Each structure stands twice: as C-alpha cells, then as structure tokens.
Amino acid sequence: MLTGTIRQGQGGIYEVETPDGVVEASLRGRLKRDERSGGKVVVGDRVDLESEASGEGIVWAIQRVHERTTLLERRSPGKAPRSKPIVANVDQVLIVFAAANPDPHLRMLDRFLVIAGSSGIAPLIVINKVDVKGEAAARAFFAPYEKAGYRLLFTAAKAGIGVDELRESLCGRLSALTGPSGVGKSSLLNAIQPGLGLRVAAISEAVNKGKHTTVTAQLIPLDCGGWVADTPGLRELGLWEIDRDQLQFYFPEIERLLGGCRYPTCSHIHEPDCAIRTAVAAGELDAGRYDSYRRMVLGEDDF
Numbered sequence: 001m002l003t004g005t006i007r008q009g010q011g012g013i014y015e016v017e018t019p020d021g022v023v024e025a026s027l028r029g030r031l032k033r034d035e036r037s038g039g040k041v042v043v044g045d046r047v048d049l050e051s052e053a054s055g056e057g058i059v060w061a062i063q064r065v066h067e068r069t070t071l072l073e074r075r076s077p078g079k080a081p082r083s084k085p086i087v088a089n090v091d092q093v094l095i096v097f098a099a100a101n102p103d104p105h106l107r108m109l110d111r112f113l114v115i116a117g118s119s120g121i122a123p124l125i126v127i128n129k130v131d132v133k134g135e136a137a138a139r140a141f142f143a144p145y146e147k148a149g150y151r152l153l154f155t156a157a158k159a160g161i162g163v164d165e166l167r168e169s170l171c172g173r174l175s176a177l178t179g180p181s182g183v184g185k186s187s188l189l190n191a192i193q194p195g196l197g198l199r200v201a202a203i204s205e206a207v208n209k210g211k212h213t214t215v216t217a218q219l220i221p222l223d224c225g226g227w228v229a230d231t232p233g234l235r236e237l238g239l240w241e242i243d244r245d246q247l248q249f250y251f252p253e254i255e256r257l258l259g260g261c262r263y264p265t266c267s268h269i270h271e272p273d274c275a276i277r278t279a280v281a282a283g284e285l286d287a288g289r290y291d292s293y294r295r296m297v298l299g300e301d302d303f
C-alpha cells in the first residue's frame with residue numbers, strides 16, 4: 001500500500017505523488033459510486049493506494065481518502081445553490097496584488113480575504129511591484145491590513161525584493177494562488193523557481209480560453225517541497241456566495257469589536273449605538289474596509 005497526494009485528475013484517472021514517485025490511479029468500489037453521486041476526490045486529497053495486477057502490469061486503485069484539513073469550494077448562487085469542491089488540504093491562500101500597475105482594487109482584495117476566511121484557510125497577502133513607487137509607500141497604503149492582523153509580504157519580482165521570504169513561506173506547504181491579472185504572479189513564481197510561473201500560466205491560459213469546464217486545479221510541485229495550486233475556480237469571484245450574517249466574522253478588526261453594539265443582532269449597517277460604526281467615525285476602523293463589509297452585506301459588491 002502507498003499513501004500519496006492527488007496532483008491532478010481528469011476523466012477518472014488521477015496523478016498521485018507518493019514517496020515512490022508519481023503514479024496514476026483510479027477510483028474503486030465505494031469511492032467510485034460516491035463519485036457518481038456527487039462526492040468527489042479532488043486535487044490535494046491524501047489517498048491510500050493499493051496495487052492490482054492487470055494485463056498491463058501494476059495498476060493503482062484509490063482505496064481511501066483521508067480526512068481533509070480544509071476544502072476550498074466554489075459556491076454558486078441560485079435557486080439550488082451547489083458547491084463544487086476545488087482543492088483539499090490547502091495550508092494558505094496567497095493573494096497577490098500589485099502596489100501599482102495595475103493600481104490595487106482594495107474592495108476586491110477584501111473579497112478574497114473573506115473567501116479565505118470563510119474557508120478557514122490562512123491568507124498571505126503579497127504586494128508585488130514595490131519597486132514602482134517604493135516599499136515605504138506600499139507599506140503605508142496597506143497599513144490597515146497589517147493593523148487588522150493579516151500577514152503581508154512586500155515584493156518586487158525582478159529586483160528580487162522579498163523573493164527569499166516568499167519562497168520560505170511556500171516551501172513544504174500547499175498554497176493556493178490567486179490575484180488579478182497582471183500583478184506579477186507568474187513573474188514571482190519564476191523568481192522563486194525558474195520555470196514555475198510558466199507552468200502556472202499555461203493552466204491560466206487554458207482557463208481564460210473558456211476551457212475551464214474541463215480544466216481543474218493542478219498542484220505544481222516545488223523543488224523545496226510542497227506545492228502551488230492554481231485554482232481557476234478561485235478567480236471567478238462573482239460566483240462565490242457567503243452567508244451575509246457571517247461576514248462580520250471574516251473581517252478580523254470588526255470581529256474584535258463584536259459585543260459592543262446595543263443590539264446583539266446588529267448588522268452594523270443602520271442600527272443606533274453600533275460599536276463598529278462608532279469605530280469607523282473615530283478613525284479607529286478603516287473606512288475602506290468597512291465600506292467593503294457594508295457592500296458585501298447589502299449585495300452591492302459586484303465588480
């Protein structure tokens with residue numbers, strides 16, 4: 001028996017990374033029936049394999065899926081909301097934005113942070129292209145995020161700023177990568193490990209060409225151990241639905257103030273004596289972050 005990690009899966013055949021190398025495996029028995037009824041084995045899943053002799057030599061069968069630590073799912077809105085699992089066992093979500101070129105869209109960053117938070121996965125915010133306007137300016141601009149308690153890394157892919165630190169954060173872990181187009185995701189990955197960005201870009205390209213129904217997430221192995229997952233589904237932000245009354249828990253700086261409002265069921269939108277709105281008025285809570293919260297609660301955060 002072998003234990004491994006699913007790196008890729010298509011048409012019922014899974015590529016599994018094991019201590020003995022990468023093998024191909026397929027589902028057997030109960031797992032196969034589960035698959036038909038909607039239960040899914042996804043990229044990142046840890047699985048037990050058993051070998052079966054066949055005419056073509058040894059074939060591997062997936063016998064058991066280990067319990068998942070986390071699961072990134074895409075939740076589609078609609079009358080019958082469906083959730084589609086994308087990647088299992090992600091340790092951190094890397095959210096890459098540029099300090100400039102393109103200018104950062106903070107309301108979009110907030111949306112990414114809520115998705116990570118609601119999935120129970122630690123986000124790591126990477127601010128790239130700090131060479132354009134300087135690192136000090138970038139740090140000042142993103143100060144509300146540091147204050148909220150998020151971890152930020154400031155990088156410049158070409159100048160090599162922050163690249164070693166980023167590599168260190170990735171080694172030995174399974175990281176999901178996301179962020180808008182043109183912020184330098186591929187450039188950063190190439191700086192970490194030559195050729196890495198190219199592999200990820202090839203996946204994104206297939207997705208952008210509208211083939212995303214057949215392209216699933218893939219784990220790309222790192223030389224230093226661990227993987228980067230390019231998760232096409234994570235980019236389709238409009239399709240993620242988050243329970244509105246849960247949103248307050250995914251803004252850490254709002255969550256810390258909970259309990260201070262007059263009404264225990266306060267939505268922090270219109271009620272009197274709201275601790276959150278009081279903090280915004282006093283300049284203690286970032287007005288932009290609150291605006292994101294408000295728009296998400298009211299369903300006005302489409303972009």
Ligand SMILES: Nc1nc2c(ncn2[C@@H]2O[C@H](COP(=O)(O)OP(=O)(O)OP(=O)(O)O)[C@@H](O)[C@H]2O)c(=O)[nH]1
Pocket residue numbers: 128129130131132155156157158159180181182183184185186187188201204
């Ligand atoms: N000044 C500066 N330019 C950068 C930096 N990193 C990347 N770029 C440039 O920004 C542009 C976009 O970089 P990519 O690495 O392709 O960005 P991406 O996020 O992978 O873009 P998509 O593939 O569209 O998602 C390229 O012209 C890069 O040369 C940086 O740190 N500083």
Ligand SMILES: [Zn+2]
Pocket residue numbers: 261262266267268269271273274275276277
């Ligand atoms: Zn309130």
